[in-house]
Amino acid sequence: MAIAHVSAPDAPIAPEKKSKKFAYILLAPGLLWLLIFFAFPLINLAETSTKTPAPTFETGEFVQTFRFMNFLDAFVDNQEQFYRSFIYALLATLLALAIAYPLAYAMAFRAGAWKNFLLIMVIAPFFTSFLLRTLAWKQILGAEGPVVSTLQFIGLMSPDGTITATAFSVIMGLTYNFLPFMTLPIYASLDRIDYRLLEASGDLYANGATTFRRVTLPLSMPGVVAGTLLTFIPASGDYINAQLLGNPDNYMIGNVINSRFFRVVDYPTAASLSFLLMATILIVVVIYIRRAGTDELV
Amino acid sequence: MTRWLSKNLIRIYAGLAIVYILLPIFYTIAFSFNDADKRNIVWRGFTTDAWLNPCEPIGICEALGNSFKVGLTATFFATILGTMIAFALGRYNFKGRSTTNLLIFLPMATPEVVLGASLLSMFINMGVGAGLMTVIIAHIMFCISFVVVTVKARVASLDPKLEEAARDLYANEWETFRRVTLPLVAPGIAAAALLSFSLSFDDFIITNFNSGSVNTFPEYVWTASLRGVPPQANVIGTVMFIVALAAVFAGQVVGKRKGKK
Numbered sequence A: 001m002a003i004a005h006v007s008a009p010d011a012p013i014a015p016e017k018k019s020k021k022f023a024y025i026l027l028a029p030g031l032l033w034l035l036i037f038f039a040f041p042l043i044n045l046a047e048t049s050t051k052t053p054a055p056t057f058e059t060g061e062f063v064q065t066f067r068f069m070n071f072l073d074a075f076v077d078n079q080e081q082f083y084r085s086f087i088y089a090l091l092a093t094l095l096a097l098a099i100a101y102p103l104a105y106a107m108a109f110r111a112g113a114w115k116n117f118l119l120i121m122v123i124a125p126f127f128t129s130f131l132l133r134t135l136a137w138k139q140i141l142g143a144e145g146p147v148v149s150t151l152q153f154i155g156l157m158s159p160d161g162t163i164t165a166t167a168f169s170v171i172m173g174l175t176y177n178f179l180p181f182m183t184l185p186i187y188a189s190l191d192r193i194d195y196r197l198l199e200a201s202g203d204l205y206a207n208g209a210t211t212f213r214r215v216t217l218p219l220s221m222p223g224v225v226a227g228t229l230l231t232f233i234p235a236s237g238d239y240i241n242a243q244l245l246g247n248p249d250n251y252m253i254g255n256v257i258n259s260r261f262f263r264v265v266d267y268p269t270a271a272s273l274s275f276l277l278m279a280t281i282l283i284v285v286v287i288y289i290r291r292a293g294t295d296e297l298v
Numbered sequence B: 001m002t003r004w005l006s007k008n009l010i011r012i013y014a015g016l017a018i019v020y021i022l023l024p025i026f027y028t029i030a031f032s033f034n035d036a037d038k039r040n041i042v043w044r045g046f047t048t049d050a051w052l053n054p055c056e057p058i059g060i061c062e063a064l065g066n067s068f069k070v071g072l073t074a075t076f077f078a079t080i081l082g083t084m085i086a087f088a089l090g091r092y093n094f095k096g097r098s099t100t101n102l103l104i105f106l107p108m109a110t111p112e113v114v115l116g117a118s119l120l121s122m123f124i125n126m127g128v129g130a131g132l133m134t135v136i137i138a139h140i141m142f143c144i145s146f147v148v149v150t151v152k153a154r155v156a157s158l159d160p161k162l163e164e165a166a167r168d169l170y171a172n173e174w175e176t177f178r179r180v181t182l183p184l185v186a187p188g189i190a191a192a193a194l195l196s197f198s199l200s201f202d203d204f205i206i207t208n209f210n211s212g213s214v215n216t217f218p219e220y221v222w223t224a225s226l227r228g229v230p231p232q233a234n235v236i237g238t239v240m241f242i243v244a245l246a247a248v249f250a251g252q253v254v255g256k257r258k259g260k261k
Helices: A002-007 A013-049 A069-077 A079-110 A112-127 A130-141 A146-153 A167-191 A195-203 A208-237 A240-245 A253-262 A267-292 B002-033 B060-091 B097-109 B112-126 B132-156 B160-168 B173-202 B205-210 B217-227 B231-260
Strands: A051-053 A062-064
Touching: A013 A051, A013 A267, A013 B060, A013 B097, A013 B112, A013 B132, A051 A267, A069 A079, A069 A267, A079 A112, A079 A167, A079 A208, A079 A253, A079 A267, A079 B002, A112 A167, A112 B002, A112 B173, A112 B231, A130 A146, A130 A167, A130 A240, A130 B002, A130 B217, A130 B231, A167 A208, A167 A240, A167 B002, A195 A208, A208 A253, A208 A267, A208 B112, A240 A253, A253 A267, A253 B112, A267 B097, A267 B112, B002 B231, B060 B097, B060 B132, B060 B173, B060 B217, B060 B231, B097 B132, B112 B132, B112 B205, B132 B173, B132 B205, B160 B173, B173 B231, B205 B217, B217 B231
Parallel strands: none
Antiparallel strands: A051 A062
C-alpha cells in the first residue's frame, strides 16, 4: 500500500485507501458484537467443559482441572441420545426434502399466477408461533385428536394406541418445523433457472426425465445443499419437538444439554455435550459441502 | 383420467404439502374460538370469550409486551449492525474478508441450544444476572447474521452505474448514498428487519437460557403447555398471523405498483 502511494500519489489511489478504512469502520461494531457475544462465549464454554465440581460440593460451583475425560464421559453416558439426534435429524431432513422438492418445483414451473400466493403459504408458518404450531400437532395427533380416533374407529389402531410419544411424531414435528427452510432455498435456485435451457434440452431430444436429471436437478443443487443444511443443523440440536411430541425414550441431545444446565446444574457436562454436538455438525457440514461441491453458502 | 392425473400429479402433491403446512395454523386459529376448559384440547363449542378478554390469563400480556420490547430493540440494533457489515462486504475489498464471512456464517451453523448454553455460562461466569437485557443481547447476536445475508444479496445486485451516474451529476459521497444507494437497498433492509423481528419474536430456546425469571410470549406458552394453554394464547397467535399476512400482501401490492411505474 505504501509503495503504491509513493509511485502514484494522485486521485485513483487515495479514495480507495480512504474507503478501505471506511470498510473497517462499517465492520467494527457488528463484528465486535459477534466476537463478544458469540465467539467469546464459545471459548468460555470450552473452558467450562473441562471443569470439575468444586471441593466444597456446592451446587453450581466448579473449578478448572483440565479434565478432558469429561468429553468421553459425556459421550459415553449419553451416546444413545447422541446417535438418536442425528438419526432423527437425518430422517427429518430426507422427509422434508421429499416434500419440499416437488413443492418447490411446482411453485417454480407449474404454478402460473399462483406462484406468489404459494410462496406466502410456504412462509406462513413463520407468522405463527413455533410452539403453538407444535402444540397444535400434539393436539391433532394426540389421544383425543381426529387422527387417532379415526384410525381407531376404522380399526387400524388398537384402542390404547398412540401417535404422540413415539419416534414417528417427533420426526414428523421436526420435518414440519423446518420445512420452510428446505423449501425456500430450493425454490430460489429452481426459479433462477433460465427456462430456455430446459427448452434447449427438449430440442436436443431429451425427454422430461432426462431433462430433469441432466439439467434441472444439477442446477438446483445449491438450493438442495443450503436447504438440507438449514434443516439438518437446527433439527439435530432441537429439543422442543422431542419434549412436546415424544416421550423420554425419544429424547435428543438437546434435551440432555437443557436438563444438565437447568435441572442437574452440571455445567461441565452440558458444555462438553454442546461441543461434541457442534463439532459433529461442523464435520458433517464440511464433508457434505466438499462432496456436494458448493463453496458459496453465505 | 390417468393422463390428467399424471399431468397434474405434481400440482396435487404440492397442494397436499400446502395443506400439511397450513393444518396446524388452522387448528391454532380455530381453537382461539373454543369454549375451552383448562386444557383447550377438545372442541367444546364456539365462543368469542378469549377474543374479548385476551389478557385474562395471568402474565400472558406481560409476556407479550416483553416479546415486543425484545423484538423491536433487537431488530433495531441487529438491522443497523448487519446492514453496515453487508455494505462493507458488498462494496469494499479488505483484509480479513474470509474471517468476517466465517464469523457471520458460524452463528447460523450453531444449534440454538449451544448458543443459549454458551451465552448463559459466560453470563454466569461474569456474574451478570439474566433478564430482559441479556435476552436482547442474545437476540441481536443471532439476528445479525441473517440481516447480513439478506442485505448483502441486495447490495450485490445493485448496478454500480447508477451510483457512478449520481457522482457524474456532482452528488458527493453522502448524497449519492442517501439519494441513490439507500433507496435501492431499502427493500432488502426492510426484509431483513422483518426477518429479524420474526426470528426474535418466535425464539424460545436461546431466550429460555438467558431470560432468568422474565417471561417472553414463547416462554409463557411453554410454561402453560405443562398445565394447558389458554385459548388467549391462540388469540395472540392468530392476531400475529393475520397482521403478518396483511403486511406481506400490502408489500406485494406496493411492489407491483412501483413495478408498473
